[in-house]
Amino acid sequence: MSIRVAVNGYGVIGKRVADAVRAMPDMELVGVADVATDWRIRTATGLGIAVYAATDSAGDTMREAGVPVAGTLTDLLGQTDVVVDTTPKKVAAANLPLYEAAGVKVVLQGGESHATTGHSFVAQANYASAVGRDMTRVVSCNTTSIVRVLGALQDGGLLARARGVLIRRATDPGESHRGGIMNTVAPEASIPSHQGPDAKTVLPGLDVVTIAAKASHTQTHNHFWTLQLTRPASREEVLGALRAAPRIAFIRMADGLTALNTTVELMRDLGRPRGDMWEVALWEDVLSVEGDEAYLTYQVYNEAIVVPETIDAIRALSGTVTDGATSIAMTDEVLGMRQEFLPVPLGARER
Amino acid sequence: MSIRVAVNGYGVIGKRVADAVRAMPDMELVGVADVATDWRIRTATGLGIAVYAATDSAGDTMREAGVPVAGTLTDLLGQTDVVVDTTPKKVAAANLPLYEAAGVKVVLQGGESHATTGHSFVAQANYASAVGRDMTRVVSCNTTSIVRVLGALQDGGLLARARGVLIRRATDPGESHRGGIMNTVAPEASIPSHQGPDAKTVLPGLDVVTIAAKASHTQTHNHFWTLQLTRPASREEVLGALRAAPRIAFIRMADGLTALNTTVELMRDLGRPRGDMWEVALWEDVLSVEGDEAYLTYQVYNEAIVVPETIDAIRALSGTVTDGATSIAMTDEVLGMRQEFLPVPLGARER
Amino acid sequence: MSIRVAVNGYGVIGKRVADAVRAMPDMELVGVADVATDWRIRTATGLGIAVYAATDSAGDTMREAGVPVAGTLTDLLGQTDVVVDTTPKKVAAANLPLYEAAGVKVVLQGGESHATTGHSFVAQANYASAVGRDMTRVVSCNTTSIVRVLGALQDGGLLARARGVLIRRATDPGESHRGGIMNTVAPEASIPSHQGPDAKTVLPGLDVVTIAAKASHTQTHNHFWTLQLTRPASREEVLGALRAAPRIAFIRMADGLTALNTTVELMRDLGRPRGDMWEVALWEDVLSVEGDEAYLTYQVYNEAIVVPETIDAIRALSGTVTDGATSIAMTDEVLGMRQEFLPVPLGARER
Amino acid sequence: MSIRVAVNGYGVIGKRVADAVRAMPDMELVGVADVATDWRIRTATGLGIAVYAATDSAGDTMREAGVPVAGTLTDLLGQTDVVVDTTPKKVAAANLPLYEAAGVKVVLQGGESHATTGHSFVAQANYASAVGRDMTRVVSCNTTSIVRVLGALQDGGLLARARGVLIRRATDPGESHRGGIMNTVAPEASIPSHQGPDAKTVLPGLDVVTIAAKASHTQTHNHFWTLQLTRPASREEVLGALRAAPRIAFIRMADGLTALNTTVELMRDLGRPRGDMWEVALWEDVLSVEGDEAYLTYQVYNEAIVVPETIDAIRALSGTVTDGATSIAMTDEVLGMRQEFLPVPLGARER
Numbered sequence A, B, C, D: 001m002s003i004r005v006a007v008n009g010y011g012v013i014g015k016r017v018a019d020a021v022r023a024m025p026d027m028e029l030v031g032v033a034d035v036a037t038d039w040r041i042r043t044a045t046g047l048g049i050a051v052y053a054a055t056d057s058a059g060d061t062m063r064e065a066g067v068p069v070a071g072t073l074t075d076l077l078g079q080t081d082v083v084v085d086t087t088p089k090k091v092a093a094a095n096l097p098l099y100e101a102a103g104v105k106v107v108l109q110g111g112e113s114h115a116t117t118g119h120s121f122v123a124q125a126n127y128a129s130a131v132g133r134d135m136t137r138v139v140s141c142n143t144t145s146i147v148r149v150l151g152a153l154q155d156g157g158l159l160a161r162a163r164g165v166l167i168r169r170a171t172d173p174g175e176s177h178r179g180g181i182m183n184t185v186a187p188e189a190s191i192p193s194h195q196g197p198d199a200k201t202v203l204p205g206l207d208v209v210t211i212a213a214k215a216s217h218t219q220t221h222n223h224f225w226t227l228q229l230t231r232p233a234s235r236e237e238v239l240g241a242l243r244a245a246p247r248i249a250f251i252r253m254a255d256g257l258t259a260l261n262t263t264v265e266l267m268r269d270l271g272r273p274r275g276d277m278w279e280v281a282l283w284e285d286v287l288s289v290e291g292d293e294a295y296l297t298y299q300v301y302n303e304a305i306v307v308p309e310t311i312d313a314i315r316a317l318s319g320t321v322t323d324g325a326t327s328i329a330m331t332d333e334v335l336g337m338r339q340e341f342l343p344v345p346l347g348a349r350e351r
Helices: A012-023 A039-046 A056-064 A073-077 A092-102 A123-130 A141-155 A195-199 A235-243 A260-269 A306-318 A324-335 A346-350 B012-023 B039-046 B056-064 B073-077 B092-102 B123-130 B141-155 B195-200 B235-243 B260-269 B306-318 B324-335 B346-350 C012-023 C039-046 C056-064 C073-077 C092-102 C123-130 C141-155 C195-200 C235-243 C260-269 C306-318 C324-335 C346-350 D012-023 D039-046 D056-064 D073-077 D092-102 D123-130 D141-155 D195-200 D235-243 D260-269 D306-318 D324-335 D346-350
Strands: A003-008 A027-034 A051-053 A082-085 A105-108 A135-138 A159-168 A208-214 A221-229 A248-251 A280-283 A288-290 A293-300 B003-008 B027-034 B051-053 B082-085 B105-108 B135-138 B159-168 B208-214 B221-229 B248-251 B280-283 B288-290 B293-300 C003-008 C027-034 C051-053 C082-085 C105-108 C135-138 C159-168 C208-214 C221-229 C248-251 C280-283 C288-290 C293-300 D003-008 D027-034 D051-053 D082-085 D105-108 D135-138 D159-168 D208-214 D221-229 D248-251 D280-283 D288-290 D293-300
Touching: A003 A012, A003 A073, A003 A306, A012 A027, A012 A039, A012 A082, A012 A306, A012 A324, A027 A039, A027 A073, A039 A051, A039 B260, A051 A056, A051 A073, A073 A092, A082 A092, A082 A306, A092 A105, A105 A306, A123 A141, A123 A306, A123 A324, A135 A306, A141 A159, A141 A195, A141 A208, A141 A221, A141 A235, A141 A248, A141 A280, A141 A293, A141 A306, A159 A195, A159 D159, A195 A208, A208 D221, A208 D293, A221 D208, A235 A248, A235 A288, A260 B039, A293 D208, A306 A324, B003 B012, B003 B073, B003 B306, B012 B027, B012 B039, B012 B082, B012 B306, B012 B324, B027 B039, B027 B073, B039 B051, B051 B056, B051 B073, B073 B092, B082 B092, B082 B306, B092 B105, B105 B306, B123 B141, B123 B306, B123 B324, B135 B306, B141 B159, B141 B195, B141 B208, B141 B221, B141 B235, B141 B248, B141 B280, B141 B293, B141 B306, B159 B195, B159 C159, B195 B208, B208 C221, B208 C293, B221 C208, B235 B248, B235 B288, B293 C208, B306 B324, C003 C012, C003 C073, C003 C306, C012 C027, C012 C039, C012 C082, C012 C306, C012 C324, C027 C039, C027 C073, C039 C051, C039 D260, C051 C056, C051 C073, C073 C092, C082 C092, C082 C306, C092 C105, C105 C306, C123 C141, C123 C306, C123 C324, C135 C306, C141 C159, C141 C195, C141 C208, C141 C221, C141 C235, C141 C248, C141 C280, C141 C293, C141 C306, C159 C195, C195 C208, C235 C248, C235 C288, C260 D039, C306 C324, D003 D012, D003 D073, D003 D306, D012 D027, D012 D039, D012 D082, D012 D306, D012 D324, D027 D039, D027 D073, D039 D051, D051 D056, D051 D073, D073 D092, D082 D092, D082 D306, D092 D105, D105 D306, D123 D141, D123 D306, D123 D324, D135 D306, D141 D159, D141 D195, D141 D208, D141 D221, D141 D235, D141 D248, D141 D280, D141 D293, D141 D306, D159 D195, D195 D208, D235 D248, D235 D288, D306 D324
Parallel strands: A003 A027, A003 A082, A027 A051, A082 A105, A105 A135, A159 A208, A248 A280, B003 B027, B003 B082, B027 B051, B082 B105, B105 B135, B159 B208, B248 B280, C003 C027, C003 C082, C027 C051, C082 C105, C105 C135, C159 C208, C248 C280, D003 D027, D003 D082, D027 D051, D082 D105, D105 D135, D159 D208, D248 D280
Antiparallel strands: A159 A221, A221 A293, A280 A293, A288 A293, B159 B221, B221 B293, B280 B293, B288 B293, C159 C221, C221 C293, C280 C293, C288 C293, D159 D221, D221 D293, D280 D293, D288 D293
16 A cells, blocks of 8 residues: 655655655655645646645635645645655744644655754664654755765764865756855855754764855755775775765766766756756765875755655655665665766776 | 668757657667767767767777777768768768768758758748758757747738847856856847848748847847837737747746746756757747737747757658648657646736 | 035945045035945945934944944935935835935935936936936936937937847846846846836937846846937948947957956956946947948946936036036046047957 | 066956056066957056067067057066066966076966976065075965965964865956856866965975865855864964964954955955955854864955065065065055954954
8 A cells, every 4th residue: 555645845845756756656646735826836737746725825826826726735634644844944843733633744854953853864874763753854955965975984984074065056946036146155154054963963973064155056066075084094995885875876077077067967868857866976086085084075966865865754654664775775766866877987997 | 661860969959869869759769979988978878879989080989988889970871861960060061971972861950051951941931842852951049949930920921020139048058168158248249140141041031130149047048029010910919820830838927937947947847858848938928019019038948949840850851751740740749849838827817 | 615415325326426426526425324234334434434324223223233323314414415315226215305304405316216306317318407406316227328329329310219138137246145046037027128118208209119138147237229220321320429429438349348247357457446337338340230220239337337427417406517518528537437448449440 | 776577468467466566666567568469458558558579479460450569578578677477377487488588587376386486485474485586486376375374373383284175266257258167066176186285385384185166156266174273272362373464354244244246345345456355355253163173264366366475576586675574564555455354343343
């Protein structure tokens, strides 16, 4: 029997989660809820997705604007096992009583605080502890990537301390009017930025500090790390630890993948839906190790990276799959996730 | 029996033509030729496309770099009925003797001159005159859009004179390093720009002048037109003439589609491959008519708009379909082209 | 005796007007009023400008933040002959009763409506009609440029009809967070845009339609025009009419001035304060004439172009100079405005 | 008697050095040499600067294009004590025999290698060792900023190890067509990048590693550092060491200076020529210290920061001033360099 899933908030993340839920053989998308009347929600209707009104007043507005509304959020929750709340930052917390009343399990996103759910989730790090819980929070795109990469090195016994600079995109490509900055870089006003502490909600033992800034581009983040290792190690040891983890893909400057936009184009070339990259893309031939220090850079496709984590979180809460590795393998197989994007990459051959 | 097609030049246009050829039930992609060794051509291999070396020296370099090379361009042409040359501007002309020697028909792209082939092609305007020819040239993205839109108004007996301003993207999203301009607008050094005269190679009777400039964005062109009509007309008459033509889709500010990037995002939401838009997207609720003048603006997805024209050109040269409307309908059906992107658009309801 | 001037609103325009007033031998800057506490207003203090609080509550906040406040807006107006209101759009109208009560004359900016003052001002077009008035409105940057250029052609008896496309900068370079759009073009939702009708508040006889859009750069606008002339004319006749008008400078692609940013750099090279260009910069070697049609493009330095107009408007209201040409000459001499930026421009030599 | 200075290469750096030389009371600008014919060199003529042809063939082209050419590079060198070579990267090395033959002293720029001159220069670090030498190399903008900031902490006995991420501008604002990247970030292909080792040519004892990337903006670099201190220290100790060094200015988020473009605007507001900032601008209220680690970020105005260093280098080679602190004070006084840009900054008050 399928897990019945609802998505509340059909935005950048919500629409991708809806796509992924529809692709999973063990899940069923009951519907999505939103308050919008514009092209975004109309597209959902065109795809055959049932659209519900997230609030009563929204229902009236949506119907007047010609959006076919299937019912209220309460109606939707009544048919749901797990709801994924992808509403804007801080809205989800207010929805919790409604979810509790309906007796549905809840996956929140990284805009909410850890305290809201008491559990923060990255599949490869702590799937087991979410199994059967009522709620969890999938951490943000930046934090997810940090946990994947630093967690892999920690698991390999190599990581003593991590200091990172996170260059974020200014706004999403379809949202040019919100938060756009032009021809500048805007450093965050405080160091450390919140991502380091946030990663510790999943991996409490990390010694990590992050510095963040926004740059003048609209797609994907770029992280740069200086890592203190537990001991002098070879480059191959470091790469080996990274290769042992799921959801990290390896790219190379030597293949011509020299900037964030080239990988975005590669995803389009690979036929990925929306051009999405769910993996962290780590530049294998940029990574360098000097004694007990390692330096690396990777790309975070912020619109999509939390989608597989969200799918796994649904499964964990539902209790239908109790083993994280099994769930990760199911998700990655269906989405078509990969460790290498190219057959015989040039850079790999040359080293 | 399928039309056997080769694509020479696996770049922005070539890879899309290859995709479309593979999707057409009456065509077969024999292979693609290129000289590259980087991720672009490796992706083709990953998709199961046979890769040939476009030159002898390239063959050696490609093999050394680990690209599996299926043979020479001559080998490829030996199995081909129609070759589509999507090599960089001005390279194609030098390839013509090779194509002639191989006895294959040739579709060139808009970077080449009209004189090279003696025939310039936009399916809805002059399919019939290309049937059975040895060669034709699919005109550029800008010119294709001009012929579609102005041709529709000319067919409707409404167009006397057209004056347009073409705001072009600086470079393609995957090609940030070539031709990028930053934080500026660069007007072309001469008025009229070449697109107006180029449109007359397909529609000789047009009275059209174009002014062009590059702006600081990487995706899609934006055209703005002032049209002198043959007589005072209503807004509905002008829209009617446009709706009677294929490959023009109607979008609306009232639906929240307020800028070039919103339509790009819409294409991703619709599940289009690479997020491509093959239609001209014309803002229905911006179009205005005052007496015998009309003003309109539309968006040209420059990476993709010539793809359906190229498919039709292949069919016309092959002689397998002699009626343009039939070919256009086949192409558009397979690609999933539409006149309206949204079910019950808000703007359409309100007017 | 100097004209005593106050500037209310120390923003993009206000700070430049303050500079220009301080440079004029017949004017005195009494002070500026604002509500800010940040670096912008602190810079004014550093330059020795007296800062007043534009509202009572602002006064408290400013003092608490350590900004030395010289008094209230009423205090400032008590020492003032003419106030220039450069507060954000639509704020100025609410200030009018205060100005009236203080018995000061008022120059508003283009964000306000024509009806607010009953008089709209561009020095070369209608200085005389503003002499001795209580109020006028200096029209916006776009409109000022339109009146300068189309007015020159109208004065030369050459202009029958003008159709323009205005590509605006997204936001100002120091204001990246307000109104920024990224990697897109956003056409205005209606044609005609307001600039055409606005130009008629100064030149009622114009037959002008404008289409506007925002592009993804932060500095200066770029206008493209198709002009119907009253009769077939030579290129030299059209240029002659433009050269006869003040405040239009001629630039050339042949000199390497090929894009908006090159002229901005030129202004820095010329040692202009803030790199400002008060002239309309018209590409002389792009302008072309075909029979009774002319096509041209020019650049509008939106942060600065209304500054000389504002200075002239102050003089006109004050009644100290009754002849427009005299005031224009005084202003342009002090600012260092020019018809040619380069000694012996290459383009000029070659034609 | 003035030091007679020539500038070879009137580009982004050369034109600023020419300005600064003209401003110094102990120097005289004999002339500049270049090969260009466009607006850049014509502007020099307009400013009254004597222009020489950098090569014989350029002389002919320049004269034909109407640029008044005062003579050959040899003619220029014949009247010169010190030549500053600001030609494009790697051209200067080829000019050295010419300079040697003319018996002039030479200041090279950071595009050349340390080996070319055997001495690399940052005034506050090693002025004394350049006094009376025949040649030195002023290091690049990035390296200059690193030496200023890390050198200050080293002088304060606080710096053990420095790891930095350098986010560079894509291209200069007036050079949009060269090296422009759009809507992306391009990490350098190797870690460490060259700036860390380059800083050691001036401060051999530094333990420094740098990671570099280009972002999609055109003005100024942004550096982010994680610093291992020699011992646990207070924030005030770290700031104290930085305040003791020249040419570091302090800015604050609390004053509204929140991004690179705001400081650029501030420079325009301060009336700086070309809007230049010669200081490193360090965010005082972002700097944080945790035990024996410090984190900081600063802005490097790449077009201008090496200008004061170049002036000092001229003086050092000439031997007229033997004490570095004296030369620095002279240069900074004339240019108007400052440690604080605002009177009573808000941020400073609050802490």
